[in-house]
Amino acid sequence: MRNVTKDNITDVFMGYFGPDTDPRLRTILESLVRHLHAFAKETSLTHAEWQKGIEFLEWAGDISDKERHEFVLLSDVLGLSSLVDMINTVPGGTSSSVLGPFHISGAPPLAIGGDLKGDFEGTVLISEGIVRDQDGNPIEGAEVDIWQTAPNGLYSSQDPEQDTYSFHGIQMTGPDGRYAFTSVKPVSYTVPSDGPVGGILNATGRHPWRPSHLHFIVKAKGFRPLVTEVFPDDDPYLDEDTVFGVREDLVMSYVDMPAGTFPEGFELSGKVDEAYHTVNFDLVLTPDQS
Amino acid sequence: MRNVTKDNITDVFMGYFGPDTDPRLRTILESLVRHLHAFAKETSLTHAEWQKGIEFLEWAGDISDKERHEFVLLSDVLGLSSLVDMINTVPGGTSSSVLGPFHISGAPPLAIGGDLKGDFEGTVLISEGIVRDQDGNPIEGAEVDIWQTAPNGLYSSQDPEQDTYSFHGIQMTGPDGRYAFTSVKPVSYTVPSDGPVGGILNATGRHPWRPSHLHFIVKAKGFRPLVTEVFPDDDPYLDEDTVFGVREDLVMSYVDMPAGTFPEGFELSGKVDEAYHTVNFDLVLTPDQS
Incomplete structure (x- = not known):
């Protein structure tokens, strides 16, 4: 033409x-x-606006590397990542939520009841639940990939002070479908805002905060993989997550437990005398239709 | 929320x-x-398609540098660059057309009648015309930034064999509004297709060819800057420019002239005895409304 x-x-x-x-x-x-x-x-x-767009993309390319994924962050703050999650959520299962730019593959195995906290400061959090199907049956052999921020608000990939797989672990469920681990309560944190995506947030008067959360990827044979997050119900940013990741069914109470009641069956059992938190969250998978 | x-x-x-x-x-x-x-x-x-999109953008970022502008190329082959040109074209002037990713700033001055061909092989092309306003009045002091491919189909920024400003020059019009220079006929060429944008072309059965053209950016006080291209009417790719740059008013006849008729007033006058081509193309500017 x-x-x-x-x-x-x-x-x-x-x-x-x-x-x-x-x-x-x-x-x-x-x-x-x-x-x-x-x-x-x-x-x-206009040409000038088009040029700004090109410069934005080139800057995002420049700042990206193996550990910084500015285009994922862009998708996150524009709501695209969450929208793709929601489009691909099958009713009847746990809602999916953003993967985010900080997941790293190859985390080490974590035994049921194992610990992610290590020597870090902070009140212990016991996180546990059942991986199950829509009828409530436990799923054996489900792989639960878990990651979260350290108490300083940084993921290991952002923080030279942490080991590569700090606050990362992969758990396999037994016949009871149960996952269980100890950690610390995750904290609210800011997405990286020193690059071009931060420029968008700044220019539109948006803050870079995300409510605190635990990340999960759950995979089991015959089921759709689930990528999700679990949020504590007292986080101040629940209604203004800068990446649009909060769904009502993902908001849970973190229960305060008194000192001297730490349960059996954990790597830390017998070693913790203080007050701690628990959060109980079942992960419900839907059948793989493909 | x-x-x-x-x-x-x-x-x-x-x-x-x-x-x-x-x-x-x-x-x-x-x-x-x-x-x-x-x-x-x-x-x-789907998540997998979203992931492919992210990988595409990261690859485009990776392959980009000071001389390779993959995001511009993406905009070009998706028709966005041409659309922005057309949205911003004011009726009554020469149509604008894509800037493309190969323009470099700071080209050396080129006298009226000056030569861009240098020692390169090929039939001489005389290109000339008047920079004028919509009423036909010549515009004095217009800056005409000219660039094109070498006979090998490469712009200087793509070709380590060429000098930085090979086939680039900036001409200032006098009171008669005339620009005039000698060069060689530009050739059809392919846009870079070894990167992610090439992957799109390949996957959709598209070729990477552009019809041959001369590039112009024309600036004059009181007028809107014009970015355009001039195409010869015998180019086989006129109807399938991979970046959508062709407009009917930009397609011109390159006239074959016999040996021994080379005109006066050119740097090459008296030095060329062979047949040559001429193309005559007026560049019509519209008033700056801003």
């Missing part, structure tokens, strides 16, 4: 597709480009 | 904006995010 106009350019774009294009790719690119073009027309985007 | 859903997330996003947000930024982000969310919902985007 030698006379491309702003009215026909989207159709000209689609006309360039070859006959062997994967149908799903065609669907995705057509929708993406129709919306991209509509955005530019609707806003009468 | 602690119960974000796929139906309210776009409004929750907008609700996070602070009262001091720049109104234009608010307009742009609202439109961008509404379209981004609509895209994800319309396609029921």
Whole structure:
């Protein structure tokens, strides 16, 4: 087409597709480009604004590396990550929530009742629950990948002071479907705001805070993988999570337990005399339909 | 909002904006995010597809540097760059067309009648025309920034064999508004297709070719800057420019001239005995409204 106009350019774009294009790719690119073009027309985007957008993407590329994922963060603060979670949530299971940019693969095995707290300061938190199906049956052999911030609000990948897998562990459920571990209560923290995504937050008067949470990825044969987070119900940022991750069914009470009542069956049993917290949270998986 | 859903997330996003947000930024982000969310919902985007998108952006960031602008190229092949050009074109002037990723600033001055060809092989092309306003009056003191490919199809920034400003020059018009220079006929070339953007072209059965062209940026006091390209009418890729840059008024005849007729007033006058081409193209500017 030698006379491309702003009215026909989207159709000209689609006309360039070859006959062997994967149908799903065609669907995705057509929708993406129709919306991209509509955005530019609707806003009468100027060259200077387009240039700012390009510079934003180049800066995000520049600042990204193996440990910093600025494009994931961008998706998070624009609500895209949460939207994809919600689109892919099957009713009847635990809600999914954002993976976030701090997950690292290959965490070491953590025995049932094992400890993530180690030598870190802070009140002990016992976190436990049952991985189960929609009918309430426990799921044996489920892999529960757990990670959270240290008491300083940093994930290990952000913090040179921590070991690689500090506050990371992978637990396998037995016949009772139970996961259980000790840690410390996670803390509210800020997403990295010294890069281009922080620039968006700043320019729109948004804060970079996330309510505190424990992260889980749960995988079991025959079930859809679940990526989720569990939030304490007393966190001040529950209603303004900067990455839109909070769902009502993921907000739990952390119960205060008195000193001298620490239960059996934990790596720390017999070693803790102080008050502690418990949180009980079942992880409900839905069948894998694929 | 602690119960974000796929139906309210776009409004929750907008609700996070602070009262001091720049109104234009608010307009742009609202439109961008509404379209981004609509895209994800319309396609029921999966986590795996989202992940591919993130990897695409990270790869584009990785491959970009001072001389390679993969995000510009992405904008080009998705038709966004051309659309922004068309949105911002004022009727009555020469059509604008894509800047492309190969422009470099600071090209050396080029006298009227000066030469860009140097020692490169190829038939000489004389390119000339008048920079004028919509009423046909010549514009004095217009800056005409000119660049093109070498005969090997590469811009200097892509080609370690070329000097930095090879086939680049900046000309200032005199009272007659005339620009004029010698060069070689530009050649069709491929956009860089060894990166993520090349992956899109490949997966959708698209070729990476652009029709040959001369690039111009024209600036003059009191007028809107013009970024444009001039295409020869015999190029095989005129109807399938991979970056959507062709407009009918930018397609010109390159006239074949016989040996022994080379005109006066050029740096090469008296030095060229062979056949050559000429192309005559006026550059019409519109008033600066801002």
